[in-house]
Amino acid sequence: MRPDRDQQPAPRVGPVIVGCLALAGLSLLLPSTITFDPLTWATWARELVHLHLDTVGGPAWKPLPVLVDIIFVPLGQAEKWVWLVVARAGGLLAVAMAYRLATRLAGRWAGLIGAAGMALSQTLLEYLLPLGMSEPLMAGLGLLAIERHLDGKHGEAYGLIFACLLLRPETFPFFLAYSVFLWRRNPRSRPWAVGLTLSLPVLWLYPDYLGSGNWLRSEQRASMPTQGGPLLTGHPGLAVLESAFNAVVLPVVAGAAIAAAFAIVGFVKRREEATLLALCVLCVTWIVEEAVVTQLHMGSGDQRYLIFGYAVGCVLAGVGWVRLVAAAPTLLRTQNQGVRVAVIVVAVAACAPFVYSRLDQLSGDAGEIPYQAHKYSELVTLINEAGGRQRVLACGPLTSDIYQMPALAWDLDIHQAQIIIGVRRSGTVVRTRTTRGSPLVPPKLGSAKFHLVASTAQWQLLSTCASP
Numbered sequence: 001m002r003p004d005r006d007q008q009p010a011p012r013v014g015p016v017i018v019g020c021l022a023l024a025g026l027s028l029l030l031p032s033t034i035t036f037d038p039l040t041w042a043t044w045a046r047e048l049v050h051l052h053l054d055t056v057g058g059p060a061w062k063p064l065p066v067l068v069d070i071i072f073v074p075l076g077q078a079e080k081w082v083w084l085v086v087a088r089a090g091g092l093l094a095v096a097m098a099y100r101l102a103t104r105l106a107g108r109w110a111g112l113i114g115a116a117g118m119a120l121s122q123t124l125l126e127y128l129l130p131l132g133m134s135e136p137l138m139a140g141l142g143l144l145a146i147e148r149h150l151d152g153k154h155g156e157a158y159g160l161i162f163a164c165l166l167l168r169p170e171t172f173p174f175f176l177a178y179s180v181f182l183w184r185r186n187p188r189s190r191p192w193a194v195g196l197t198l199s200l201p202v203l204w205l206y207p208d209y210l211g212s213g214n215w216l217r218s219e220q221r222a223s224m225p226t227q228g229g230p231l232l233t234g235h236p237g238l239a240v241l242e243s244a245f246n247a248v249v250l251p252v253v254a255g256a257a258i259a260a261a262f263a264i265v266g267f268v269k270r271r272e273e274a275t276l277l278a279l280c281v282l283c284v285t286w287i288v289e290e291a292v293v294t295q296l297h298m299g300s301g302d303q304r305y306l307i308f309g310y311a312v313g314c315v316l317a318g319v320g321w322v323r324l325v326a327a328a329p330t331l332l333r334t335q336n337q338g339v340r341v342a343v344i345v346v347a348v349a350a351c352a353p354f355v356y357s358r359l360d361q362l363s364g365d366a367g368e369i370p371y372q373a374h375k376y377s378e379l380v381t382l383i384n385e386a387g388g389r390q391r392v393l394a395c396g397p398l399t400s401d402i403y404q405m406p407a408l409a410w411d412l413d414i415h416q417a418q419i420i421i422g423v424r425r426s427g428t429v430v431r432t433r434t435t436r437g438s439p440l441v442p443p444k445l446g447s448a449k450f451h452l453v454a455s456t457a458q459w460q461l462l463s464t465c466a467s468p
Contacts, residue, residue, distance in 0.1 A: 010100060010104060010147050010150070010151055011100075013100075013144065013147070016093070016096050016100075017089070017093065019096075020089040020090075020092040020093045020096060020140075021085065021086075021089045023088075023089070023092055024084075024085045024086070024087075024088035024089035024092060025085050027085075027088055027130075028081060028084070028085065030369075030370075031369060031370040031373035031374065032081075032084060032130070032369070032373050033131065033369070033372050033373040033375075033376045033377075034080055034083070034084050034131055034132035035127075035131035035132065035133065035372075036059060036403055036405075036406050037059045037062070037133060037134070038065060038080070038083055038084070038087065038131070038132035038133065038134070039080060039406035039407060039410055040058040040059055040406045040409075040416065041062060041065040041066050041069055041083065042069045042079050042080040042083060042410065043058075043406060043409050043410050043416070044058065044061075044066050044069075044207075044211070045066050045069030045070045045072075045073055045079065046069075046073050046079070047211075047415070048066070048070060048207075049070060049073045052415075053207065053210050053211040054211050054212070054415035054416070054417055055207065055208050055210075055211030055212045055217060055218075056211070056212045056217075056415070056416070056417040057405060057409075057415065057416030057417040057418075057419065058221075058406070058416050059221060060218040060219075060221045060222040061204065061207055061208050061217075061218040062134055062166070062167060063166040063203040063204060063207075064134070064163060064166035064167050065083060065087075065134055065167075066207070067166070068082070068083055068086055069082075069083055080132075080410070083132060084132040086137065087129070087132040087133065087134060087136065087137055088129055088130070088132070089137075090134075090136050090137025090138070090139075090140045090141065091124065091128065091129035091136030091137065091139075091140065092129075092140075093137070093140030093141070093143075093144065094118055094136050094137075094139040094140035094143060094307075094311055095115050095118045095119050096115070096140075097140055097143035097144050097147065097311075098111075098114040098115050098117070098118040098143060098311060098314045098315050098318075099111040099112065099114055099115035100143075100147060101114065101143055101146060101147060101315045102114030102115075102314075102315045102317075102318035102319055104147070104150070105275065105276060105315070105318075105319045106318065106319040106322040106323060107322060109318070109321075109322050110318035110319050110321070110322040111318060112318070113255065113314075113317060113318035113321055113322070114314045114315045114317060114318030114319075115314075115318075116355075117248055117249065117251075117252040117255075117313075117314035117317050117318070118139075118311055118314040120248070120249055120355065120358045120359075120362075121247055121248045121252075121307070121310060121311075121314070122246060122247045122248070122303060123303070123304065124136060124307075125362060126362060126365040126366070126368065126369070128304055128307070130369045131369070131372070133304060134167050134168075135167075135168070135304045135305065135307040135308075136307065137167065138164050138167040138168050138171075138307065138308060139307045139308050139311040141160050141163050141164050141167075142160070142161075142164050142171075142308045142311065142312075143311055143312070143315070144160055145157045145160035145161050145164065146279070146282075146312075148160060150275065154181075154182060154185070154186065154189075155182075155186075155189065155192075157178070158178055158179075158182055158189070158192070161174060161175050161178055162175060162196050164308075165200070166203060168305065168308075169204070170286065170289055170290060170293065170299075170305065172200075173289065174282075179193040179196075179197065204218070205218075219298070222298075222299050222300060223297055223298055223299055223300060224300060225300060226300050226302060229300050229301060229302060230243065230294050230300070230301035231294065231297065231300055231301065235295075236291075236294040236295050236297070236301055237291040237292060237294055237295030238291070239294075239301065240287070240290055240291040240294045240295075240301040240306070241287065241288075241291050243301070243303045243306065244287045244290075244291075244303075244306050244309060244310060246303075247303055247306055247307075247310045248310050248313060248314065248317075249351075249354045249355060249357075249358050250351075250354045251317065251321075251347075251350075251351035251354055251355070252310075252313060252314055252317040253313070253317075254317075254320075255316065255317030255318065255319075255320035255321045256280075256283065256313040256314075256316040256317045256320060257320070258320030258321065258323065258324050259276060259279075259280065259316040259317065259319045259320030259323065260280045260316065260320075261320075262276065262319075262320065262323050262327075263276040263277040263279075263280050264277065264280075276316070276319060279312055279315060279316055280316060282312055283309050283310075283312040283313050283316060284309075286306070286308055286309035286312070287306055287309040287310075290305055290306055290309070321347060324343065324347075325340050325343050325344055325347070326340070328340050328342075328343040367436065368435065368436060371435070371436045374457075374458070375432060375433075375458040375459075376407050378456040378457065378458050378459055379407055379408070379411050379459060380411055381456050382430075382454050382455070382456050382459040382461055383411060383412065383454075383461075385454035385455075385456070385461075386453050386454040386461045386463075387453075387454075389412050389413070392412065392428060392461070393412065393414070394465070395427060395428045395463050395464065395465035396427050396428065397420045397424055397426075397427040397428075398412075398414075398418065398419050398420065398427060398428050398430070399419070399420045399421070399422065399423075399424050399427060399428065399429045399430070399442065400419050400420075400421070400429070400430045400431075400442070401421070401431075401432070401434065401441035401442055402421050403434050403441075404430060404432060404441075405419045405421075408430060421442075422442075423442065423444050423445070423446040424446045425446040425447040425449075425464075426446075426447065426449070426464040427463070427464060428453075428461065428462070428463045428464075428465070429442060429445060429450060429460075429461070429462045429463070430459065430460070430461050431459065431460040431461075431462070432458055432459045432460070433458065440460070445462065447464065449464045450462040450463065450464055451463065451464075
């Protein structure tokens with residue numbers, strides 16, 4: 001008997017991964033830079049190799065990015081670009097895997113819808129992927145883990161889930177559930193389950209203790225409110241749920257709801273659609289977990305943390321729309337197959353305004369990455385014009401805006417904790433604009449004694465010490 005579509009082995013994923021890495025590498029030919037978190041991870045990797053880790057001034061600790069960066073510390077300044085290639089490849093993998101999974105469940109049209117939904121998700125192409133954030137990589141590895149599981153490659157799926165856990169702590173309940181699944185199914189996996197579980201405190205908590213003396217520094221840092229984030233609202237959990245709906249274009253939400261309806265009806269009536277129903281549960285569980293964690297003030301609930309949930313939602317959307325078109329004659333109780341064409345026309349017409357609006361937003365944000373790349377490429381020039389690293393550090397304390405701390409720490413080879421946020425009456429201040437057209441930050445100087453020592457098109461370095 002011919003197996004169900006979701007039980008057919010998937011095409012080889014190796015060429016897909018190689019293709020994603022190649023495209024990510026080629027993307028460095030365009031203006032490129034990395035943002036706060038990944039540049040901090042690169043700095044921490046360098047500090048770990050030189051045995052002077054300091055995590056006090058940075059974001060939450062992430063084991064996997066730092067482990068990747070440690071491998072490439074010998075490359076010097078190129079270390080951060082290697083991570084950027086890995087992160088961008090992960091984002092491309094998320095789009096590719098949305099296509100593969102949806103195609104597996106409902107055909108190529110479903111795959112195209114799933115991939116398009118993922119590509120058009122909020123901030124993916126204008127922030128998360130180009131600036132090297134880790135969440136798109138987590139989505140790509142998570143979707144690949146689902147495919148490996150459907151192929152019966154449970155060991156590979158388990159390894160991928162563990163990799164996801166080293167990127168986002170919300171993965172822990174799913175890792176634990178899969179550990180129990182493998183424990184009961186394959187006794188040979190038990191040493192792996194024990195070993196990986198015991199490694200988690202070492203990988204997640206011990207580095208923060210080494211670098212700050214606080215085992216829970218990352219948890220405390222992750223629960224701090226972000227500008228405009230859910231924790232600043234009256235009901236953080238509800239704000240996270242709203243953010244999940246806004247993360248994708250509305251047709252994705254509608255398509256995922258349609259897929260959920262097919263899954264529930266199929267499973268209740270005929271005990272079919274188990275895979276589709278499991279994906280629905282996975283999508284909802286991830287989003288609800290994040291909402292609960294935020295409501296309890298154990299996390300900030302940033303929209304990017306939801307990426308795996310809405311990545312699965314994009315897969316469901318592709319399946320839902322294709323299933324709706326296929327079932328239209330039956331649902332409308334007609335033998336006229338032309339009704340499918342009518343449903344497609346109506347669906348495309350209804351979805352087009354939302355897709356157009358998202359594309360228009362993307363085009364408006366397209367210039368921000370070249371701006372950021374140009375800005376940070378000028379920082380080394382600024383330091384050299386000010387007399388070099390030693391001259392800049394000699395007139396302390398060094399003050400800057402929080403978002404410029406990682407770049408300064410990287411280029412000056414210092415700890416982020418050595419950079420002060422706030423107004424000071426003496427020392428050195430480095431100023432720039434966070435985004436195009438925004439005011440200079442820090443906005444105020446603590447004394448009239450500050451004078452301009454060096455400047456570029458995007459930076460100013462002011463000091464109360466004598467000019468070089």
